[in-house]
Amino acid sequence: MTGSPEFADRARAVLYARVGAIFANTARGPGHCAVCTGPTGAPGFLACQQCSRQRAEFGSELADLVVPLAYVQGWMSPPHQSQHHVRRYKSLFHPSARCAEDLELMVAAASAIHGPCIASEVGWWDVLTFVPSVTRCGVDHPVVGLARRVFDHGRRVDRVVLAPTDDLSTVDRRPQRGAFTMPADHAAAVRGRHVLVVDDTWVSGAKAQSAALTLKAVGASRVTILCVGRWLSHQWDEHRRLIDSGLPPYDALACPVGPGACRGPQP
Numbered sequence: 714m715t716g717s718p719e720f721a722d723r724a725r726a727v728l729y730a731r732v733g734a735i736f737a738n739t740a741r742g743p744g745h746c747a748v749c750t751g752p753t754g755a756p757g758f759l760a761c762q763q764c765s766r767q768r769a770e771f772g773s774e775l776a777d778l779v780v781p782l783a784y785v786q787g788w789m790s791p792p793h794q795s796q797h798h799v800r801r802y803k804s805l806f807h808p809s810a811r812c813a814e815d816l817e818l819m820v821a822a823a824s825a826i827h828g829p830c831i832a833s834e835v836g837w838w839d840v841l842t843f844v845p846s847v848t849r850c851g852v853d854h855p856v857v858g859l860a861r862r863v864f865d866h867g868r869r870v871d872r873v874v875l876a877p878t879d880d881l882s883t884v885d886r887r888p889q890r891g892a893f894t895m896p897a898d899h900a901a902a903v904r905g906r907h908v909l910v911v912d913d914t915w916v917s918g919a920k921a922q923s924a925a926l927t928l929k930a931v932g933a934s935r936v937t938i939l940c941v942g943r944w945l946s947h948q949w950d951e952h953r954r955l956i957d958s959g960l961p962p963y964d965a966l967a968c969p970v971g972p973g974a975c976r977g978p979q980p
């Protein structure tokens with residue numbers, strides 16, 4: 714059964730074989746941003762500079778919980794396979810079915826195994842959506858395939874879509890309240906409810922948090938962002954240090970919500 718210990722063991726083995734050498738689990742705790750899991754850059758800080766700035770500006774309008782599953786080792790030379798995966802899965806001209814399938818399996822396993830961990834932190838989600846692409850918004854974007862793989866734990870989950878506005882193209886490392894809108898009937902489905910927002914990559918979090926701003930503005934009680942890859946840039950000192958520290962292979966049992974929150978089987 715999906716979500717059972719047997720499923721978890723099987724998913725762990727499958728993902729270890731498929732992406733263990735490609736991705737590494739995100740980490741929580743000292744040195745890691747409590748929001749996005751990126752390096753804080755300085756000891757004693759709970760959040761990285763980007764997330765701190767966003768929190769100072771938007772406070773509780775932002776997502777209540779951000780769950781990045783794995784680090785993407787970006788801008789390496791030669792390029793790292795994790796970068797290749799998160800790009801090729803949605804490449805317009807050379808899409809890779811293998812990459813898409815791997816990311817979808819990661820979302821399916823994480824939401825099945827660690828859905829209860831999300832629930833223990835912020836409650837079960839009632840509504841599901843995704844972050845639309847700037848260049849290819851709409852439901853034919855492969856990010857929708859990721860959202861479709863979120864395991865619902867037998868619960869009723871409504872699906873809604875965010876509509877990008879012209880302001881979305883100007884979202885650059887800083888969330889904006891007007892980047893998305895929501896059709897009135899979808900907004901009604903969101904009011905007073907917990908929305909899970911799926912995205913493929915978190916770089917600054919600006920787009921995903923812009924989605925959260927819209928959802929909170931139309932009345933969502935809570936927003937959780939689930940993204941596959943927390944992008945690290947090998948060109949930034951603190952990111953390079955984390956990459957060069959030797960990241961362990963991806964383990965589907967390692968909890969992306971944090972060891973203290975884990976309600977699933979332990980690694």
Ligand SMILES: O=P(O)(O)OC[C@H]1O[C@H](OP(=O)(O)OP(=O)(O)O)[C@H](O)[C@@H]1O
Nearest residue numbers: 846847848849914915916917918919920
């Ligand atoms: O964390 P951020 O700094 O906001 O960057 C990450 C966002 O950027 C990409 O979106 P884009 O619209 O470029 O996606 P596409 O490549 O799918 O068109 C990606 O899919 C994330 O949504």
